Amino acid sequence: MKFANEEEFRDWLAKNALQVLEKKIGIKKGNTVLDYGCGSGTYTISASIAVSEGGKVYAVDMEPKSLNTVEKKASDERLRNIVTILARKEEFATGLSEESVDVVLLYDVIQMTEDKPALLRELHRVLRPDGTLSIFPMHVGIDKMLEIINDLKLFYLANRFEMLLNFAKICNENL
Numbered sequence: 001m002k003f004a005n006e007e008e009f010r011d012w013l014a015k016n017a018l019q020v021l022e023k024k025i026g027i028k029k030g031n032t033v034l035d036y037g038c039g040s041g042t043y044t045i046s047a048s049i050a051v052s053e054g055g056k057v058y059a060v061d062m063e064p065k066s067l068n069t070v071e072k073k074a075s076d077e078r079l080r081n082i083v084t085i086l087a088r089k090e091e092f093a094t095g096l097s098e099e100s101v102d103v104v105l106l107y108d109v110i111q112m113t114e115d116k117p118a119l120l121r122e123l124h125r126v127l128r129p130d131g132t133l134s135i136f137p138m139h140v141g142i143d144k145m146l147e148i149i150n151d152l153k154l155f156y157l158a159n160r161f162e163m164l165l166n167f168a169k170i171c172n173e174n175l
Contacts, residue, residue, distance in 0.1 A: 001162070003162065003163070006138045006139070006163060009136075009162060009163045010108060010136070010138060013107075013136065013164075014042045017042055017043050017045075017046035018046040018049055018050060020161070020164070021043065021046050021047055021050050021105075022050050024161040024164065024166075025103060025105075025132060025134050025161075025164070025166060026103070026132060027047060027050040027051060027102075027103050028050070028051070029050070029051060029052045029054055029055060030051060030052070030054040030055045031050075031051045031055045031102040031103060032051070032055060032056045032057075032058070032100060032101050032102050032103075033047040033050075033051060033055070033056070033057045033058070033101065033102065033103045033104075033105065034057075034058045034060065034094065034096065034101045034103070034104045034105070034123070034126060035047060035057060035058065035059050035060065035105045035107075036060045036094075036104060036105065036106050036109065036119075036123065037060065037061060037062075037106065037107070037108070037109025037112070038059040038060060038061045038066065038067075038070055038084075039061060039063075039066050039108075039109075040066055040069045040070065040073075041059060041066075041069060041070035041073050041074070043105050043107055044057055044059040044070050044073075044074075044082060045070075045073055045074065045077065045079065045082075047103075047105065048074065048077075048079045048081055048082050049079070051081065052081075053080070053081055055081055056081050056082075056083065057081060057082045057083070058082075058083050058084075058085055058094070058096060058101070059082055059083070059084045059085065060084075060085045060086075060087050060094055061084075061085075061086070061087060062086070062087045062088065062089055064086060067084040067085075067086060070082065070084055071084055092115075092118050092119045092121075092122040093122060094122060094126055096126045097126070098125055098126065099125075099126065099127065099128045099129065099131075100126055100128070101126045101127050101128060101131060102128055102130075102131050102132070103131060103132045103133075103134065104123050104126070104127055104131070104132070104133045104134065105134050106119075106123065106133065106134065106135045106136070107134070107135070107136040107138075108136050108138040108139075110135060110137055110138075110140050110145065111137075111138060111139035111140050116148055117148070117152055120148070120149070120152055120154060120155070121152070121154065124154040124155065124169060127169050128169070129169055129171045130168075130169075131168075131169055132158065132166050132167070132168065133155055133166070133167040133168075133169070134164055134165070134166050134167075135164070135165045135166075135167065136163060136164050136165075137163075137165065138163075142163065142165065145165060146165070149165075149167060153170060153172075154169070154170055155167035155168060155169055155170060156168055156170060
């Protein structure tokens with residue numbers, strides 16, 4: 001499937017989120033997922049369904065309205081495995097334990113972050129050694145995103161699905 005632009009891919013991804021999260025990202029029942037920059041919860045809700053009641057989804061956003069929307073959607077769908085976290089602008093601490101997350105979703109949000117390395121260091125900290133960081137680098141571009149990741153030496157590209165980049169964590173005691 002070919003997409004004309006990022007917007008077309010974003011719309012397709014939103015409509016097919018559950019299938020993509022399960023089949024292309026590898027989210028499974030019982031996983032813990034962090035949806036960083038969750039917005040209105042398109043991927044949060046799909047991730048919640050994918051991990052089922054035995055899993056957990058952390059929805060992080062800087063906008064209280066967005067988190068309220070996620071909470072309402074979760075309530076309407078009777079999903080009890082979503083925890084919302086209000087982030088502060090340019091303070092990327094999630095409050096999550098080290099190596100506590102199986103999958104991090106960073107979809108259509110990296111462009112709004114001035115200190116991309118600081119955010120990526122926090123995501124590296126919370127990601128389990130065998131975890132996946134999945135990025136949709138909308139408005140940043142794939143080449144620029146790969147450059148940022150490669151410069152940090154925290155992750156390596158494990159696979160790619162269309163405009164989604166899936167990274168594995170580099171584990172190094174000296175980081």
